[in-house]
Amino acid sequence: xxxTNIAVTPKTDATIFSPAxxxxxxxxxxxxxxxxxxxIPMLLYAQDEIGHLSDAAIAEIAQRIQITVLDVRxxxxxxxxxxTRPVGKFNVQVCTNISCMLRGGQELFEHCExxxxxxxxxxxxxxxxxxxxxxxIGACSWAPAVQVNYDFHDNLTPESMDALLEQYRNNAGxxxx
Amino acid sequence: MPTLVSxxxxxxxxxxxxxxxxxxxxxxxxxxxxxxxxxxIEKGPEWIIAEMKASNLRGxxxxxxxxxxxxxxxxxxxxxxxxxxxxxxxxxxxxxxDHLIFLHDPHSVIEGCIIAGLxxxxxxxxxxxxxxxxxxxxxMEKAIADAYAIGFLGxxxxxSSFAFDIISQTGAGAYEVGEESALMESLEGKRxxxxxxxxxxxxxxxxxGPTVINxxxxxxxxxxVLRIGGEAYAKIGSERNGGTRLFCISGHAERNGVYExxxxxxxxxxxxxxxxxxxxxxxxxAVVPGGSSTPVLLPEEIxxxxxxxxxxxxxxxxxSGGVVxxxxxxCMVEFALxxxxxxxxxxxxxxxxxxxxxxxxxxxxxxxxxxxxEARDIDNIRYLAENMMGRTFCPLxxxxxxxxxxxxxKFRQEFEDxxxxxxxxxxxxxxxxxxxx
Ligand code: FES
Numbered sequence: 001x002x003x004t005n006i007a008v009t010p011k012t013d014a015t016i017f018s019p020a021x022x023x024x025x026x027x028x029x030x031x032x033x034x035x036x037x038x039x040i041p042m043l044l045y046a047q048d049e050i051g052h053l054s055d056a057a058i059a060e061i062a063q064r065i066q067i068t069v070l071d072v073r074x075x076x077x078x079x080x081x082x083x084t085r086p087v088g089k090f091n092v093q094v095c096t097n098i099s100c101m102l103r104g105g106q107e108l109f110e111h112c113e114x115x116x117x118x119x120x121x122x123x124x125x126x127x128x129x130x131x132x133x134x135x136x137i138g139a140c141s142w143a144p145a146v147q148v149n150y151d152f153h154d155n156l157t158p159e160s161m162d163a164l165l166e167q168y169r170n171n172a173g174x175x176x177x
Numbered sequence: 178m179p180t181l182v183s184x185x186x187x188x189x190x191x192x193x194x195x196x197x198x199x200x201x202x203x204x205x206x207x208x209x210x211x212x213x214x215x216x217x218i219e220k221g222p223e224w225i226i227a228e229m230k231a232s233n234l235r236g237x238x239x240x241x242x243x244x245x246x247x248x249x250x251x252x253x254x255x256x257x258x259x260x261x262x263x264x265x266x267x268x269x270x271x272x273x274x275d276h277l278i279f280l281h282d283p284h285s286v287i288e289g290c291i292i293a294g295l296x297x298x299x300x301x302x303x304x305x306x307x308x309x310x311x312x313x314x315x316x317m318e319k320a321i322a323d324a325y326a327i328g329f330l331g332x333x334x335x336x337s338s339f340a341f342d343i344i345s346q347t348g349a350g351a352y353e354v355g356e357e358s359a360l361m362e363s364l365e366g367k368r369x370x371x372x373x374x375x376x377x378x379x380x381x382x383x384x385x386g387p388t389v390i391n392x393x394x395x396x397x398x399x400x401x402v403l404r405i406g407g408e409a410y411a412k413i414g415s416e417r418n419g420g421t422r423l424f425c426i427s428g429h430a431e432r433n434g435v436y437e438x439x440x441x442x443x444x445x446x447x448x449x450x451x452x453x454x455x456x457x458x459x460x461x462x463a464v465v466p467g468g469s470s471t472p473v474l475l476p477e478e479i480x481x482x483x484x485x486x487x488x489x490x491x492x493x494x495x496x497s498g499g500v501v502x503x504x505x506x507x508c509m510v511e512f513a514l515x516x517x518x519x520x521x522x523x524x525x526x527x528x529x530x531x532x533x534x535x536x537x538x539x540x541x542x543x544x545x546x547x548x549x550x551e552a553r554d555i556d557n558i559r560y561l562a563e564n565m566m567g568r569t570f571c572p573l574x575x576x577x578x579x580x581x582x583x584x585x586x587k588f589r590q591e592f593e594d595x596x597x598x599x600x601x602x603x604x605x606x607x608x609x610x611x612x613x614x
Contacts, residue, residue, distance in 0.1 A: 138307065
């Protein structure tokens with residue numbers, strides 16, 4: 001028995017994703033020579049929309065790709081950017097790898113810990129910020145570098161980092177009003 | 178946005194369109210773009226491969242394999258479709274060059290990819306960016322859509338019978354996937370576990386078909402090679418090392434940035450003249466010449482030409498072009514620890530020497546740096562690293578071991594300075610603050 005054959009393609013109205021994302025997924029699975037190649041992009045886009053990969057999201061993606069849930073989980077645990085638990089609205093990722101370390105990346109990370117009152121992979125009680133110490137993000141010549149969600153910020157100092165966090169905090173405040 | 182730098186010593190080829198708005202297709206065309214693919218269609222595959230071979234262009238990802246030769250390994254006849262895979266999973270610490278290519282000149286990657294397809298008879302190409310480069314994927318996707326809209330992708334490119342499609346996507350955070358066989362696994366929707374070779378990708382690659390895998394900078398160089406001419410391109414560089422290369426200078430140089438210099442350019446000159454020397458006039462302690470996996474060089478070892486052969490002769494590697502400059506304030510034990518921490522984090526766990534080796538190295542170095550080291554640890558670190566060499570499926574094990582061996586060999590005194598419970602002579606921490614794993 002091949003497990004791949006028993007999966008059912010979902011009806012579009014059964015989707016947990018937005019209509020736009022569901023439509024994108026419908027197209028994505030037809031794009032590659034192999035359906036399964038759409039898996040990693042789908043996991044990323046689903047995570048972007050929901051904030052993390054919930055059980056329901058994983059189940060629907062498994063159905064769409066026509067593989068088992070276990071198979072999806074097996075893949076997603078390999079990739080450091082994919083997560084099954086929610087994070088803060090702004091995920092602050094501070095690079096402390098060599099080029100950043102030489103320009104104060106470690107101190108910047110510790111500064112963020114103090115400022116936000118949280119440690120590596122923790123989230124502030126208001127759900128606004130998460131903090132993560134990350135490996136090289138490809139901005140070494142502009143170190144120390146930080147990524148907030150997908151946005152790059154470089155040549156940071158503790159002072160400019162504070163201003164940046166403040167900016168995100170204000171943006172969130174405005175969006176909430 | 179990353180700052181662009183400039184220096185009169187630079188020879189701007191791959192970076193010639195940086196900062197010129199060439200992410201827009203009209204501007205790219207205005208700046209001479211898509212002329213090379215037109216020429217390639219007229220002159221055909223054999224001409225392309227001959228030019229590529231003459232150019233001495235070697236893989237910019239780090240291995241330095243001659244590109245023309247790589248292309249010529251792809252069988253002419255194949256039952257399965259052939260593919261071009263552009264490796265933009267730039268993840269080697271110290272390296273940020275592809276970042277700029279995707280940001281400023283995405284069409285050069287598209288054009289290079291089409292030319293590679295023409296050369297080997299592939300009809301489909303993939304551009305795979307690292308997961309962190311999502312904003313660059315947006316730029317790349319727009320560039321691809323524009324190229325389709327104008328008829329440079331899809332069926333009948335430039336009125337010929339040649340058809341070519343490109344899909345771009347990102348990864349989701351995994352250094353390991355930068356290795357070509359792991360990259361193919363990832364693109365097939367799997368964990369990025371390396372494949373056993375042979376067979377090599379040129380014969381059995383993506384979806385089982387013959388596949389050319391090239392670094393993004395290599396592919397972006399291809400249109401320039403055809404425009405300049407293979408022989409003329411080769412002359413820009415040094416012997417057997419054609420053209421230019423993007424060097425990412427980071428760390429303690431006065432003017433960090435990505436500079437494009439001819440292959441074989443003197444490393445000392447690169448640091449002291451192009452990058453303005455060491456910040457604040459401090460003393461140089463060491464240079465990591467090609468990304469974190471390349472063995473460290475001492476100040477007296479940097480009077481060398483930066484090409485694959487000369488850096489190799491100096492006992493290190495040209496690698497990915499990431500030149501990391503370390504001044505006298507750096508604790509080399511701490512630096513070695515941070516380097517190994519990365520490889521321990523990224524080891525996929527498939528091969529035991531790499532999984533266990535990186536873990537033990539991290540544990541030992543953490544303890545050592547914290548002042549709880551013993552004299553025999555120093556040789557043990559080296560012994561452990563030496564026994565990882567060549568014992569893993571993919572190069573990650575070597576990438577972790579090589580720099581470690583060099584740190585111990587070249588900075589033994591600094592290791593010894595940490596013995597006897599003494600505080601680290603350089604780091605700002607006191608022993609108590611450091612966590613002993
Ligand atoms: S080392 Fe921090 S971005 Fe590369």
